[in-house]
Amino acid sequence: MSSGSGDIAALGREYAELKPVVSQIAEWEQLCAEIAEAEALLDDPEMRALAEEELPQLRARLPEAERAVQLSLLPRDAADARPAMLEIRPGTGGDEAALFAGDLARMYQRYAEAKGWRWEVIEEQLSELGGVRELVVRIAGDNVFARLKYESGVHRVQRVPETESGGRIHTSAATVAVLPEAEEVDIRIDPNDIRIDTMRSSGAGGQHVNTTDSAVRITHLPTGIVVTSSEKSQHRNREIAMQVLRARLFDQQRQQADASRSADRKAQVGSGDRSERIRTYNFPQGRLTDHRIGLTLYRLEQIMAGDLDEIIDGLTAEHQASQLAEMGA
Numbered sequence: 001m002s003s004g005s006g007d008i009a010a011l012g013r014e015y016a017e018l019k020p021v022v023s024q025i026a027e028w029e030q031l032c033a034e035i036a037e038a039e040a041l042l043d044d045p046e047m048r049a050l051a052e053e054e055l056p057q058l059r060a061r062l063p064e065a066e067r068a069v070q071l072s073l074l075p076r077d078a079a080d081a082r083p084a085m086l087e088i089r090p091g092t093g094g095d096e097a098a099l100f101a102g103d104l105a106r107m108y109q110r111y112a113e114a115k116g117w118r119w120e121v122i123e124e125q126l127s128e129l130g131g132v133r134e135l136v137v138r139i140a141g142d143n144v145f146a147r148l149k150y151e152s153g154v155h156r157v158q159r160v161p162e163t164e165s166g167g168r169i170h171t172s173a174a175t176v177a178v179l180p181e182a183e184e185v186d187i188r189i190d191p192n193d194i195r196i197d198t199m200r201s202s203g204a205g206g207q208h209v210n211t212t213d214s215a216v217r218i219t220h221l222p223t224g225i226v227v228t229s230s231e232k233s234q235h236r237n238r239e240i241a242m243q244v245l246r247a248r249l250f251d252q253q254r255q256q257a258d259a260s261r262s263a264d265r266k267a268q269v270g271s272g273d274r275s276e277r278i279r280t281y282n283f284p285q286g287r288l289t290d291h292r293i294g295l296t297l298y299r300l301e302q303i304m305a306g307d308l309d310e311i312i313d314g315l316t317a318e319h320q321a322s323q324l325a326e327m328g329a
Contacts, residue, residue: 027065028065038054080149083141084144086137086151086178088132090172091174093170099129100157107306107308108139122244145181149178152278154276157172158283159284179247193222197216227241227245278292281304
């Protein structure tokens with residue numbers, strides 16, 4: 001891409017970001033003008049009754065309009081519009097944790113489909129029972145990272161496992177990480193800082209073994225981050241693994257920057273702390289609880305089918321409220 005077209009693209013993104021701000025300010029100014037006009041009519045005997053009827057309605061709309069302007073002026077996460085890397089791994093709970101990790105994967109896939117996003121599996125390792133041992137997915141579309149970034153953390157499930165004959169409720173967990181996709185310009189990786197190994201690729205239970213050493217494992221020596229990709233093409237695997245490595249290094253940089261800016265970062269909704277238990281899915285009671293904002297919903301079946309907007313909207317609103325509080329708004 002030439003520098004000229006790059007500048008045009010950058011200007012296009014800036015225009016898209018500023019447009020809703022200008023729109024909210026224009027709506028607020030229009031409302032203020034209508035209030036001023038109605039107040040002026042109070043001095044007109046013929047129009048006074050109409051003005052007295054309109055003014056309370058107009059003034060009632062003012063706080064909401066002012067808040068909309070404040071929200072539009074909040075500092076934006078530069079990564080919000082980026083595609084995201086979604087990583088899901090089972091935690092404590094053995095086979096049941098892997099099955100729950102698979103359920104979470106289907107939940108996010110259905111949410112992505114409902115949003116019209118593109119779902120591209122980068123790495124997938126399944127358990128013998130059909131659960132997920134590891135899943136890395138690239139999700140592309142409008143505001144993907146903005147909508148999914150609060151999903152990072154430990155998701156806990158309480159239910160009777162399919163493998164349990166006694167009908168006892170078990171507790172297990174899966175870990176979700178959502179990383180913004182990084183471009184080469186964001187993260188430059190020194191070739192001397194990585195070790196690339198090739199190995200044989202295999203599917204669930206050792207099936208579908210390839211006859212060539214196509215799987216690629218990249219180790220980033222300074223950080224110890226290890227990334228694998230097991231597609232059939234070794235060249236494609238190197239490309240995919242470098243893409244995931246860049247995302248993880250970019251996320252690490254962002255977290256370090258966040259930590260230096262905010263000493264009480266862990267108290268915020270958007271902390272992205274991978275070790276934090278963020279949510280409990282209680283199947284016997286059909287209940288979901290998000291512990292960060294104290295939200296409890298009794299429609300777990302719909303949520304597992306991908307109906308996540310109410311939860312994500314609540315998390316976004318809580319984060320915006322904390323931003324406004326920090327700004328003294």
